Amino acid sequence: xxxxxxxxxxxxxxxxxxxxxxxxxxxxxxxxxxxxxxxxxxxxxxxxxxxxxxxxxxxxxxxxxxxxxxxxxxxxxxxxxxxxxxxxxxxxxxxxxxxxxxxxxxxxxxxxxxxxxxxxxxxxxxxxxxxxxxxxxxxxxxxxxxxxxxxxxxxxxxxxxxxxxxxxxxxxxxxxxxxxxxxxxxxxxxxxxxxxxxxxxxx
Numbered sequence: 001x002x003x004x005x006x007x008x009x010x011x012x013x014x015x016x017x018x019x020x021x022x023x024x025x026x027x028x029x030x031x032x033x034x035x036x037x038x039x040x041x042x043x044x045x046x047x048x049x050x051x052x053x054x055x056x057x058x059x060x061x062x063x064x065x066x067x068x069x070x071x072x073x074x075x076x077x078x079x080x081x082x083x084x085x086x087x088x089x090x091x092x093x094x095x096x097x098x099x100x101x102x103x104x105x106x107x108x109x110x111x112x113x114x115x116x117x118x119x120x121x122x123x124x125x126x127x128x129x130x131x132x133x134x135x136x137x138x139x140x141x142x143x144x145x146x147x148x149x150x151x152x153x154x155x156x157x158x159x160x161x162x163x164x165x166x167x168x169x170x171x172x173x174x175x176x177x178x179x180x181x182x183x184x185x186x187x188x189x190x191x192x193x194x195x196x197x198x199x200x201x202x203x
Contacts, residue, residue: 001078001080001085002046002076002078003042003043003075003076003078004073004075005073006072007045007048007072007073007074008054008069008070008071009034010067010068011033011068012029012065012066012067013066013068014064015066018066022053023053026053026070030048030051030070031051034074036156038151038152038154038159040153042074042076043077043078043151044076044077044078044103044104044151045074045076046075046102046103047074047075048072048074049073049075050072051070051071051072053068053069054070054071055069077103079101079102079104079106080146080149081146081147081149082147083145083146084143084145084170085143085144086141087141087142087143087144088100088139088142089136089138089140089142090138091138092120092125092137092138093122094122095109095120096109096127097110097113099142099144101161101163103156104156104159105157106146106163107160107162107163108142108144108162108165112147112162112165112166113136113165113166114129114132114136114166114171114175116130116134117130117131118130134171134172134175135172140173140174141172142165142172142173143170144163145163145170146162146163147163147164148161149162
């Protein structure tokens with residue numbers, strides 16, 4: 001999901017920056033230029049660090065700016081098919097739920113939320129299973145599997161990522177870590193027995 005890669009590229013340094021510390025200038029330009037951008041081979045570049053110029057820059061006639069080759073370490077977020085990850089539900093819509101996965105958003109279509117027919121209440125931002133009555137709402141933490149990835153290099157926000165939660169051990173953390181029905185029944189029986197004992201002692 002998160003990777004560290006070494007990237008080489010070229011940045012343009014405007015003439016009005018020549019009198020400044022070029023190492024600081026190059027660092028600022030690299031971070032502004034590349035952080036938040038998408039590359040199909042690497043995914044989205046989250047952080048650019050350990051930035052170093054490579055050789056001498058070149059001034060192109062008629063431009064005046066200097067073009068400098070640079071290398072830097074990039075922390076990238078690159079979602080892969082079949083990866084399992086945790087996400088946060090950020091929006092409920094008529095056709096499913098959007099969630100944050102790292103710096104990107106992904107969609108869980110209503111058909112991929114649970115093994116149950118679902119009712120979507122987009123106004124109150126709640127999805128409910130008709131039979132099991134499991135619910136999903138904004139702010140819930142979920143575990144899902146990536147089933148579709150289409151990264152857009154021109155605009156990372158236009159990237160499309162599809163998730164599913166219909167497989168075993170996937171879904172809302174509340175569903176995954178909730179005690180099984182048998183344990184719930186046992187807990188209910190124990191609570192009733194405790195109440196009965198208290199009543200007897202009170203008498």
